[in-house]
Amino acid sequence: MKPSIRQLECFAAVIDTGAFSRAAARLGLSQPALSHAIRELEEGLGARLFDRTTRRVELTEAGRLFQQTALAGLSEIDRAVGLVRDLSTLRQGVVRIAAPPLLAATVLPVLLLVVLMGDVIATGAPRLGWDFLTSYPSRKPELAGILPGLVGSVYMVTLTAAFSLPVGVGAALYLEEYAGRSRFATLIEVNIANLAGVPSIIYGLLGLEIFARTLGLGRSLLAGSFTMALLVLPIVILASREALRAVPLSMREAGFALGGTRWQVTRRIVLPMAAPGILTGAILSVSRAIGEAAPLIVLGALTYVDFLPTSPSSPFTVLPIQIFNWVSRPQAGFVVDAAAGIIVLMIMLLVLNGTAIVLRNRYEHRPVR
Secondary structure (H helix, E strand, O other): OOOOHHHHHHHHHHHHHOOHHHHHHHHOOOHHHHHHHHHHHHHHHOOOOEEOOOOOOEEOHHHHHHHHHHHHHHHHHHHHHHHHHHHHHHHHHHHHHHHHHHHHHHHHHHHHHHHHHHHHHHHHHHHOOHHHHHOOOOOOHHHOOOHHHHHHHHHHHHHHHHHHHHHHHHHHHHHHHHOOOOHHHHHHHHHHHHHOOOOHHHHHHHHHHHHHHHOOOOOEHHHHHHHHHHHHHHHHHHHHHHHHHOOOHHHHHHHHHOOOOHHHHHHHHHHHHHHHHHHHHHHHHHHHHHOOOHHHHHHOOOOOOOOOOOOOOOEOOOHHHHHHHHHOOOOHHHHHHHHHHHHHHHHHHHHHHHHHHHHHHHHOOOOOO
C-alpha cells in the first residue's frame, strides 16, 4: 500500500520531536489520531517502525530503512509545494502589476465605441422616420431614403442564408460524423480554416470572375448572394463543427446500442442536440454578411438605385453601399443620412444577434425526441 502524505507527515514529526505527544501538538492532532495514523502506516507496510518496548522513541531496523527512503520523497514533495507557492505568489504579483494596463486596454476601446455610437446617434436620430425608411435615394439629402438598400439587404441576407447554411451544416456533418481522420478530411479542415481568414475583398474578386463573368450573372442579386455565401461558408462550417463536437460521445454510443444507423443517430440525436449552437453560429455568420461592402463594391453593386429588385437577376444595392455612397458626397446633409443609415444597420444587427440568443436559450434545454 502506498503511504499517504498525512502518514508520512506523522512519521516525520515523531522522529523530529522524539515523542508522540509533541508530534501530535505540532501537527494539531490528538495523540490517539496520531497513533492511529502510525498504526495504519505500519499495517500497510507490514512491519513495525517504532520500538514500543522502550520509553524513548526508537526506530526499528525497518523504521530506519523506511526513514531513508520515504522521508527523501517527502522532502521532494515539500520542495515542490514550496515552488508552487512561490509561483502562485509571483503570479499574483504579475497580475497586480499588469491589471491597470489590461484594464485600460479593455476600457478604452469600449469608451471609443460608446463615443462613436453616441456621435452617430446624435447626428442621425433626427433624420430617422417613416419617410426615410420608405423613400428612394435622391440628389437632395433631405429627400433621400434607404428603401432600395433596406430591401436589397433583406433579399441578399435571405438568399445568402439559403445558399450557405445547407452546404455549411452538411459539410460540418460530413467532417465530424463520417470523414474520420483521413488525409482528405485533414486537407479540407486546413483549407476551411485558411479560408476563414481570407480578406473579404478577395471573395469579391472571386465572385466577379466566377459568378458575374464566367456564369454570366452580371451585377445581379444572385451573384452578390453567391459571393456572400462563399464569404460566410467557412464560418458556418466552423461554428457547426463546434456545436457537433459539444454533443457527448455517450449519446451517439447509446443510439448505436439501440440499433440505430449512423444517419438515424445523426438525425434524431446529434442534430437536435447541436441545433442551438448551429443556429447561433449560422445567424452570427449571416450577420457578418449584412455589414460587408467591399465584396459587393468589387462585384459591381450599384451605388444609386431608384427601384426595388423584382427577381434574383435584378440589379441591387445594400445598406453598406448606400451608406458608403452618402459618406463620399460633399454635402453635409448626406452625412446625416449616412448616420441614420448606420443606426438602421445597427438595429438590424442587434435584431439578428438577439434572435440568435433567444433561439439558443429556447432550444438549449429542449429534450431529444
